[in-house]
Protein backbone atom coordinates (compact mmCIF):
# COMPACT_ATOMS: atom_id res chain seq x y z
CA UNK A 1 0.00 0.00 0.00
CA UNK A 2 1.49 3.39 -1.00
CA UNK A 3 1.88 6.37 1.33
CA UNK A 4 -0.98 8.32 -0.26
CA UNK A 5 -3.35 5.35 0.18
CA UNK A 6 -2.66 5.11 3.90
CA UNK A 7 -3.92 8.68 4.34
CA UNK A 8 -7.36 7.94 2.89
CA UNK A 9 -10.32 8.21 5.27
CA UNK A 10 -11.86 4.86 6.28
CA UNK A 11 -14.32 3.63 3.64
CA UNK A 12 -12.84 5.76 0.88
CA UNK A 13 -12.19 3.79 -2.32
CA UNK A 14 -9.99 4.85 -5.20
CA UNK A 15 -11.57 4.31 -8.65
CA UNK A 16 -9.91 2.96 -11.79
CA UNK A 17 -8.92 6.54 -12.73
CA UNK A 18 -6.81 6.78 -9.57
CA UNK A 19 -9.15 9.36 -7.95
CA UNK A 20 -11.47 9.01 -4.94
CA UNK A 21 -14.64 7.31 -6.23
CA UNK A 22 -17.79 8.51 -4.49
CA UNK A 23 -19.96 5.85 -6.14
CA UNK A 24 -17.61 3.19 -4.73
CA UNK A 25 -17.34 4.59 -1.19
CA UNK A 26 -19.49 4.97 1.88
CA UNK A 27 -21.04 8.42 2.29
CA UNK A 28 -19.32 8.87 5.65
CA UNK A 29 -15.93 8.62 3.96
CA UNK A 30 -16.72 11.71 1.92
CA UNK A 31 -18.33 13.73 4.70
CA UNK A 32 -15.16 15.51 5.77
CA UNK A 33 -13.35 15.18 2.45
CA UNK A 34 -12.13 18.60 1.32
CA UNK A 35 -13.31 20.31 4.53
CA UNK A 36 -9.85 21.74 5.13
CA UNK A 37 -9.88 23.26 1.68
CA UNK A 38 -13.23 24.88 2.42
CA UNK A 39 -12.26 26.13 5.89
CA UNK A 40 -11.89 29.89 5.90
CA UNK A 41 -14.06 30.42 2.87
CA UNK A 42 -16.36 33.34 3.67
CA UNK A 43 -19.55 31.76 2.40
CA UNK A 44 -20.10 28.28 1.04
CA UNK A 45 -23.43 27.68 -0.60
CA UNK A 46 -24.18 24.00 -0.21
CA UNK A 47 -26.47 22.30 -2.72
CA UNK A 48 -29.59 20.57 -1.46
CA UNK A 49 -28.58 17.07 -0.29
CA UNK A 50 -31.06 15.56 -2.75
CA UNK A 51 -29.07 17.14 -5.58
CA UNK A 52 -25.68 15.67 -4.58
CA UNK A 53 -23.86 12.92 -6.52
CA UNK A 54 -24.70 9.47 -5.11
CA UNK A 55 -22.41 7.57 -2.78
CA UNK A 56 -22.19 3.79 -2.94
CA UNK A 57 -25.30 3.18 -0.82
CA UNK A 58 -27.52 5.71 -2.61
CA UNK A 59 -26.44 4.31 -5.96
CA UNK A 60 -27.07 0.77 -4.70
CA UNK A 61 -30.59 1.54 -3.44
CA UNK A 62 -31.51 3.27 -6.71
CA UNK A 63 -30.09 0.46 -8.83
CA UNK A 64 -31.74 -2.32 -6.83
CA UNK A 65 -35.02 -0.38 -7.06
CA UNK A 66 -34.71 -0.37 -10.83
CA UNK A 67 -33.60 -4.01 -11.15
CA UNK A 68 -36.21 -5.48 -8.78
CA UNK A 69 -38.96 -3.34 -10.32
CA UNK A 70 -37.89 -4.32 -13.85
CA UNK A 71 -38.10 -7.97 -12.75
CA UNK A 72 -41.52 -7.44 -11.12
CA UNK A 73 -42.88 -6.07 -14.42
CA UNK A 74 -41.05 -8.56 -16.67
CA UNK A 75 -43.50 -10.73 -18.65
CA UNK A 76 -44.47 -14.16 -17.35
CA UNK A 77 -43.81 -15.42 -20.88
CA UNK A 78 -41.14 -13.17 -22.36
CA UNK A 79 -40.41 -13.18 -26.08
CA UNK A 80 -36.95 -14.28 -27.24
CA UNK A 81 -36.13 -10.59 -27.84
CA UNK A 82 -37.13 -9.67 -24.27
CA UNK A 83 -34.98 -12.48 -22.86
CA UNK A 84 -32.02 -11.31 -24.93
CA UNK A 85 -32.53 -7.70 -23.80
CA UNK A 86 -32.72 -8.66 -20.12
CA UNK A 87 -29.57 -10.76 -20.45
CA UNK A 88 -27.82 -7.81 -22.11
CA UNK A 89 -28.88 -5.53 -19.23
CA UNK A 90 -27.58 -7.96 -16.60
CA UNK A 91 -24.31 -8.66 -18.41
CA UNK A 92 -23.68 -4.92 -18.92
CA UNK A 93 -23.62 -4.28 -15.15
CA UNK A 94 -20.23 -5.88 -14.38
CA UNK A 95 -18.71 -3.69 -17.10
CA UNK A 96 -20.58 -0.44 -16.48
CA UNK A 97 -21.73 -0.27 -12.84
CA UNK A 98 -19.91 2.76 -11.40
CA UNK A 99 -18.91 1.09 -8.09
CA UNK A 100 -16.09 -0.96 -9.53
CA UNK A 101 -15.56 -3.40 -6.63
CA UNK A 102 -19.36 -3.98 -6.51
CA UNK A 103 -19.36 -4.56 -10.27
CA UNK A 104 -16.52 -7.04 -10.02
CA UNK A 105 -18.24 -9.12 -7.33
CA UNK A 106 -21.55 -8.95 -9.19
CA UNK A 107 -19.79 -10.24 -12.34
CA UNK A 108 -18.42 -13.19 -10.37
CA UNK A 109 -21.90 -13.88 -8.99
CA UNK A 110 -23.46 -13.80 -12.48
CA UNK A 111 -20.78 -16.20 -13.75
CA UNK A 112 -21.47 -18.53 -10.81
CA UNK A 113 -25.29 -18.32 -11.07
CA UNK A 114 -26.43 -17.73 -14.66
CA UNK A 115 -29.47 -15.39 -14.90
CA UNK A 116 -32.93 -16.95 -15.09
CA UNK A 117 -34.72 -14.88 -17.73
CA UNK A 118 -37.42 -17.50 -18.39
CA UNK A 119 -40.16 -15.38 -16.79
CA UNK A 120 -41.15 -12.93 -14.04
CA UNK A 121 -41.04 -15.34 -11.10
CA UNK A 122 -37.65 -16.82 -11.98
CA UNK A 123 -36.09 -13.45 -12.71
CA UNK A 124 -37.41 -11.86 -9.49
CA UNK A 125 -35.99 -14.74 -7.49
CA UNK A 126 -32.67 -14.56 -9.32
CA UNK A 127 -32.26 -10.84 -8.53
CA UNK A 128 -33.38 -11.44 -4.96
CA UNK A 129 -30.74 -14.12 -4.50
CA UNK A 130 -28.00 -11.92 -6.00
CA UNK A 131 -29.06 -9.05 -3.73
CA UNK A 132 -29.04 -11.40 -0.74
CA UNK A 133 -25.46 -12.34 -1.54
CA UNK A 134 -24.53 -8.68 -1.19
CA UNK A 135 -26.64 -8.40 1.97
CA UNK A 136 -24.77 -11.34 3.46
CA UNK A 137 -21.41 -9.88 2.51
CA UNK A 138 -22.38 -6.65 4.27
CA UNK A 139 -23.68 -8.47 7.34
CA UNK A 140 -27.35 -7.61 6.67
CA UNK A 141 -30.39 -9.82 7.21
CA UNK A 142 -31.46 -11.82 4.14
CA UNK A 143 -34.65 -10.68 2.40
CA UNK A 144 -37.47 -13.26 2.08
CA UNK A 145 -37.56 -13.93 -1.66
CA UNK A 146 -41.22 -15.03 -1.43
CA UNK A 147 -42.01 -11.34 -0.80
CA UNK A 148 -40.50 -9.72 -3.90
CA UNK A 149 -43.90 -9.06 -5.53
CA UNK A 150 -45.27 -7.52 -2.36
CA UNK A 151 -42.18 -5.30 -1.98
CA UNK A 152 -41.72 -4.28 -5.62
CA UNK A 153 -45.13 -4.44 -7.28
CA UNK A 154 -48.24 -4.99 -5.23
CA UNK A 155 -47.44 -3.35 -1.90
CA UNK A 156 -48.45 -4.74 1.50
CA UNK A 157 -51.92 -6.18 2.00
CA UNK A 158 -52.68 -3.66 4.77
CA UNK A 159 -52.89 -0.98 2.08
CA UNK A 160 -50.22 1.19 3.73
CA UNK A 161 -48.62 1.92 0.36
CA UNK A 162 -51.88 2.59 -1.54
Ligand SMILES: Cc1cc2nc3c(=O)[nH]c(=O)nc-3n(C[C@H](O)[C@H](O)[C@H](O)COP(=O)(O)OP(=O)(O)OC[C@H]3O[C@@H](n4cnc5c(N)ncnc54)[C@H](O)[C@@H]3O)c2cc1C
Pocket residue numbers: 056057058059060061062063064068093097101102103105106127128129130131132134135138142143148151
Ligand atom coordinates in the same frame (compact mmCIF):
# COMPACT_ATOMS: atom_id res chain seq x y z
C1 LIG B 1 -25.34 -4.92 -8.40
C2 LIG B 1 -24.99 -4.32 -7.06
C3 LIG B 1 -23.87 -4.78 -6.38
C4 LIG B 1 -23.52 -4.21 -5.15
N1 LIG B 1 -22.40 -4.64 -4.54
C5 LIG B 1 -21.99 -4.05 -3.39
C6 LIG B 1 -20.80 -4.45 -2.76
O1 LIG B 1 -20.09 -5.32 -3.24
N2 LIG B 1 -20.43 -3.80 -1.62
C7 LIG B 1 -21.20 -2.80 -1.06
O2 LIG B 1 -20.83 -2.23 -0.02
N3 LIG B 1 -22.36 -2.43 -1.64
C8 LIG B 1 -22.77 -3.01 -2.78
N4 LIG B 1 -23.95 -2.64 -3.36
C9 LIG B 1 -24.83 -1.69 -2.64
C10 LIG B 1 -25.66 -2.46 -1.58
O3 LIG B 1 -26.28 -3.61 -2.13
C11 LIG B 1 -26.80 -1.60 -1.01
O4 LIG B 1 -27.57 -1.06 -2.07
C12 LIG B 1 -26.33 -0.46 -0.13
O5 LIG B 1 -25.48 -0.98 0.88
C13 LIG B 1 -27.52 0.25 0.54
O6 LIG B 1 -28.16 -0.69 1.37
P1 LIG B 1 -29.56 -0.50 2.06
O7 LIG B 1 -29.51 -1.29 3.34
O8 LIG B 1 -29.94 0.93 2.14
O9 LIG B 1 -30.64 -1.19 1.13
P2 LIG B 1 -30.46 -2.06 -0.18
O10 LIG B 1 -29.66 -3.28 0.09
O11 LIG B 1 -30.03 -1.16 -1.30
O12 LIG B 1 -31.96 -2.53 -0.45
C14 LIG B 1 -32.99 -1.61 -0.82
C15 LIG B 1 -34.31 -2.23 -0.47
O13 LIG B 1 -34.45 -3.44 -1.22
C16 LIG B 1 -35.16 -4.41 -0.46
N5 LIG B 1 -34.35 -5.62 -0.48
C17 LIG B 1 -33.27 -5.92 0.29
N6 LIG B 1 -32.77 -7.10 -0.06
C18 LIG B 1 -33.54 -7.55 -1.07
C19 LIG B 1 -33.52 -8.74 -1.84
N7 LIG B 1 -32.63 -9.72 -1.64
N8 LIG B 1 -34.47 -8.90 -2.80
C20 LIG B 1 -35.41 -7.95 -3.00
N9 LIG B 1 -35.48 -6.80 -2.30
C21 LIG B 1 -34.54 -6.61 -1.34
C22 LIG B 1 -35.37 -3.84 0.92
O14 LIG B 1 -36.73 -3.42 1.03
C23 LIG B 1 -34.43 -2.66 0.98
O15 LIG B 1 -34.91 -1.62 1.78
C24 LIG B 1 -24.32 -3.17 -4.59
C25 LIG B 1 -25.44 -2.73 -5.29
C26 LIG B 1 -25.77 -3.28 -6.51
C27 LIG B 1 -26.97 -2.78 -7.27
